[in-house]
Amino acid sequence: MLNQSSPAAGHSHVFLGADHARSERRTWAVIWLCGAMMAAEIIGGWLFGSIALIADGLHMSTHAGALLLAALAYRYARRHADDPRFSFGTGKLGDLAGFTSAIILAMIALLIGFEAVSRFLSPVPIHFAEAIPIACLGLGVNIASALLLAGGGHEHGHSHGHGHDHGHHDHDEEHIIQTNSGEIRLEVFEDGVPPHFRLYANARHELPASAAVIETVRPDGGRQTFLFAVRNGYLESLDEIPEPHAFMANVTIFGQTYPVAFEEHEHATGAAGRDNNMRAAVVHVAADAAVSVLVIGGLLLARAFGWLWMDPLVGIVGALVIASWALGLIRDTGSILLDMTPDRAMEQKLREAVEHDGDELADLHLWRLGPGHLGAILSITTRHARTVTYYRNRLARFKSLSHLTIEVHEPPQAGNV
Known part of the structure; x- marks a missing residue:
């Protein structure tokens, strides 16, 4: 018999990656760079009568076109993120763009391979004085593009796409402690910085640094003491908190100790958290750079x-490298578009979290909604008087579950069909 079924009420369906806006800006910057280089090469080739320069400019146009696909996908996903017509948001649009871009990349690999084999069979004269500088110029553009896409490097590794509120600070957990001095809020803060404890007191009471100390006790018995310094309106631990964030914290305020349990949160890993739209853009740049390096070496x-045969040989090698990257991107984005389970480790941990004290997970569907965002439907059979809220609280540590639907069933009674 069905007991109860409930999704999270009143939640958002915006499942974009945490770095969506910044990735969109970086992609547009690379497009402008490639577009400027394309125009310079075509105009320069026309003015100076260089067919090779015009050909490289046209090649650059295909490069810019693939990046334009990524940029438009970012823009469309952002502008339609709240469109109710998209039942699970627009987070997968980047995967669709990445899949399309990978198809284009595979076609480019086939064209390069075909041209290389043709030149093996029918060698053509090579104009080294033009070809080598153009290849070096192309490599320079690709390096600049890679630096723009990197955007100064990856931010702190704990910047995950938590839940639905993308304006909050990134912290693993926060706890409200009722003390003799009033209400104290304790959190692990790690928004672009190494993780530290922060203590926030009631606005009417100031908390001096000497009043607080925290001792963590880990499951293996390891202990660490944290002292605090006064910051702008809060106390912050002097030392950063080592991973994992699973321990008992004995919080001492004015000599009174309050035990607080911290659990390590589970986040999407690997393919489940990857931005495949940005990955496709980077693969295009990397493929072009790899071909440029091979071409320069072959020409020299x-x-x-x-050895005129070196030119078509490096063309074949470059085609194989590009094809390999394209197939990997097709496989990963295709599995997301087909709603394959994106994180088998998290699937197993979900099952263990539900079944650890006798309940049965009768059915589980886990799929990706966007970078770092997963959806899940769980059907649970239990002999206990447990509600949907009970299981939501139990699964609260799985921060990547941005859309969770839970069904709770009673086991069939003996003699009932």
Whole structure:
């Protein structure tokens, strides 16, 4: 018999990656760079009569076109993030763009391979004086593009797409402690910085640094003491908190100790948290850079030793490298578009969290909604008087579960069909 079924009420369906806006800006910057280089090469080739320069400019246009696909996907997903027509938001649009971009990349690999084989069979003269500088110029553009896409490097590794509120600070957990001095809020803060404890007192009571100390006790018996310093309106631990964040924290305020349990939160890992739209853009840049390096090497050897066959050989090697990257991207984005389970480790941990004290997880569906956001439907059979809220609280540590629907059933009675 069905007991109860409930999704989270009144929650958002915005499942974009935490770095969505910044990734969109970086992609547009690379498009402008490639577009400027494309125009310069085509105009320069036309003015100076260089067919090779015009050809490289046209090649750059395909590069810019693939990046334009990524940028438009970012923009569309952002503008339609709250559109109710998208039942599970627009988070997968980047995966669709990545899949399409990977198809284009695979076609480019086939064209390069075909041209290379043709030149093996029918060699053509190589204009080294033009070809080598153009290849070096292309490599320079690709390096600049890679730096723009990197955008100064990855931010602190704990910046996850938590829940639905993308304006909050990133913290593992916060706890409200009722003390003799009033209400104290304790949290692990790690918004772009190493994780530290922070203590916030009631606005009417100031908490001096000497009044607080925390001792953590880990499951293996390890202990660490944290002293505090006064910051702007709060206390912050002097030492950072080592991973994992699973321990008992004995919080002492004015000599009175309050035990607080911290659990390590589970986040989407690997393919479940990856931005495949940005990955596709980076693969295009990396593929172009790899081909440029191979071409430069092949041209130098061909000019030095007369090995004209080196040029088509490096073309074939480059085509194989690009094809390999394209197939990997097709496989990963295709599995997301087909709603394959994105994180088998999290699937197992969900099952263990539900079944650890006798309940049965009768059915589980886990799929990706967007970078760092997962959806799940759980059907649970239990002999206990447990509500949906009980299981939501038990699964609260799985921060990547941005859309969770839970069904609770009673086991069938003997003699009932």
